[in-house]
Amino acid sequence: KAGVTQTPRYLIKTRGQQVTLSCSPISGHRSVSWYQQTPGQGLQFLFEYFSETQRNKGNFPGRFSGRQFSNSRSEMNVSTLELGDSALYLCASSHGTGGEETQYFGPGTRLLVL
Amino acid sequence: GENVEQHPSTLSVQEGDSAVIKCTYSDSASNYFPWYKQELGKRPQLIIDIRSNVGEKKDQRIAVTLNKTAKHFSLHITETQPEDSAVYFCAASKKTSLTTDSWGKLQFGAGTQVVVTP
Numbered sequence: 001k002a003g004v005t006q007t008p009r010y011l012i013k014t015r016g017q018q019v020t021l022s023c024s025p026i027s028g029h030r031s032v033s034w035y036q037q038t039p040g041q042g043l044q045f046l047f048e049y050f051s052e053t054q055r056n057k058g059n060f061p062g063r064f065s066g067r068q069f070s071n072s073r074s075e076m077n078v079s080t081l082e083l084g085d086s087a088l089y090l091c092a093s094s095h096g097t098g099g100e101e102t103q104y105f106g107p108g109t110r111l112l113v114l
Numbered sequence: 115g116e117n118v119e120q121h122p123s124t125l126s127v128q129e130g131d132s133a134v135i136k137c138t139y140s141d142s143a144s145n146y147f148p149w150y151k152q153e154l155g156k157r158p159q160l161i162i163d164i165r166s167n168v169g170e171k172k173d174q175r176i177a178v179t180l181n182k183t184a185k186h187f188s189l190h191i192t193e194t195q196p197e198d199s200a201v202y203f204c205a206a207s208k209k210t211s212l213t214t215d216s217w218g219k220l221q222f223g224a225g226t227q228v229v230v231t232p
Contacts, residue, residue, distance in 0.1 A: 004157075033218040042225060043158075043203065048218025055217040090157065096218065102148065103220060105157040 001026055004093050004106035012112045018079040021109045023091035025072050031096025032074035033103060034066060037088040046089075049074050050096045078111075086113045116141040118206050120223025127194050127230055135226045137204035138186040144206040147180060147187045148220070153200045161202075162189070194230045201225045 005024045013019050025032050034046040045058040049068035066076040072093075078085055088110050092103035117140040127133045139147075145166035150158035164171045164178045164187065171178050175194075180187040191198055205220040 031218050033220070035220075043205075043220075043222040045219045045221070050217065056219055058219070092220075094218070101146075102160060102163060103218075104160070105150075107157045 001028075004091060004104055006089075006091055006106040006109050008109060009107065010110050010112075012114065013081050014114050015081055015083060017081050018077060019081060019111060020075055020077045021089055021091075021111075023074045023076075023093075023106055025074070025091075025093030026104055029093035029095055029104075030072050031094045031101075032068060032072065033092045033094075034074070034076050035090045035092065036060075037090055037108070038086075043090070046076065081113045083113050086111060116144060116206055116208070116221040118204060118221050118223045120204050120226060122226060123224065124227045125229070127228070129194060129196060129230055129232050131194055133189075133191040133194055133198070133228055133230075135189045135202055135204065135228075136186060137188070137206075137223050138184075139206045139221075140185065141206070141208065142182075142185065144208045144221075146207045147178070148205050148207075149178060149189050150203045150205065151200045152203065152225075158203060191228075194228075196230050196232055199228055199230045201227050 007022045031050045033048040035043050037043050048056040052068045063079045068074045088108045090108045092105045094101040094103045120137045148163035151161045152158045175192045177190045203225050204223040207220050
């Protein structure tokens, strides 16, 4: 089975711009979770999507949003970028039937905001 | 909400020695505890996990123990090798049918940088 894929792998943006990141889960997985990884804050949960619905959300401002398509692919969007949004954005997929399921991570998108 | 603390933040060991990383969690409803290894520039990779109905699990040189009463779990790596050098993260999650605030969410510890010197 192919693993979780993310595109693009690297992005450079300037403050005030917006960005869209994409995640394709493992075939058959219906849940996609997004995480932000920074040296200072570690791995922080952004949100989770299952069957095109956001089921759970972390403590991030409304500038961070996402969606999921019928094929389970997910996108996250960050609007009005700030310098502090520079991070590695990771998505993880699972079957989505329970919180104790194994999550498999993608390679991440490294975002640099200048 | 859940809070996971991980210690130590850095760990240097000689090749062949054992390494132990400890995590504590705050939410007694947490019932799934995975460990991830992240090499520099790579994605986090699951190396072992344990569920709350099990006290210990072993996979070759890696073992995890869980103490539900004390709310802590530990990763043990024996006979360390240079390729074990990486950042290790513990995490906790829970499954509940009553609320959705646990869905798809892993609460991670801050990570442990393990350096294995030959």
